[in-house]
Amino acid sequence: MAKTEASLLSPPSEFTSAVPLDSPIRTTPIHPDLPEIQVPGEPLPVYSYHPITCQPIEDQDISSELEQLRHEFPTKEAALRAQEQAAKEAKRKIEEAEKKKEQVQRAIDKKNKERDTEMKVLSKYQEVKASDIPS
Structure with a gap:
């Protein structure tokens, strides 16, 4: 196990x-x-x-990217600032995606509610229409 x-x-x-x-x-x-x-x-x-x-x-897979980052951020402090900035940007994008997901879900819920209301109205209309037909 x-x-x-x-x-x-x-x-x-x-x-x-x-x-x-x-x-x-x-x-x-x-x-x-x-x-x-x-x-x-x-x-x-x-x-x-x-x-x-x-x-x-693997280090050999990203060695060129690491070298480029070492040139862009030569000091530890610069690298830490860039890391913090990247973390904040990632968090912002995650929050935006979550908000968008919630907006879409609210729109879906609203459309479902409208559809249900329309189906109830149609059902009532069909009942009235069917009762008007003489037997």
Whole structure:
């Protein structure tokens, strides 16, 4: 049984599509400002996992991007400021997406209510129409 639980909590080895945010392998937030976005916490550090696929990030795969980031943010302070800015931007986008989702759901609910009302009116109309037909 413990072996099954361990396999559920380890990152998928061949799975390269997005891992749902509520997946059991997601255990550790990627940033204190983004607690809703989590990656596996073990055996690698949080920053060693891809935040969408939860796959380990290989240094050779991203070496050119790392070098570019080192040029853009030469000091630790600059990198931390950029990280905070990116976290705030991600949080803003998540909140905007959530608001949009709620707006769409309210619109759907409103249309469903209108449809139900129209169906009741139609049903009453058909009952009256049917009772007017002589037998």
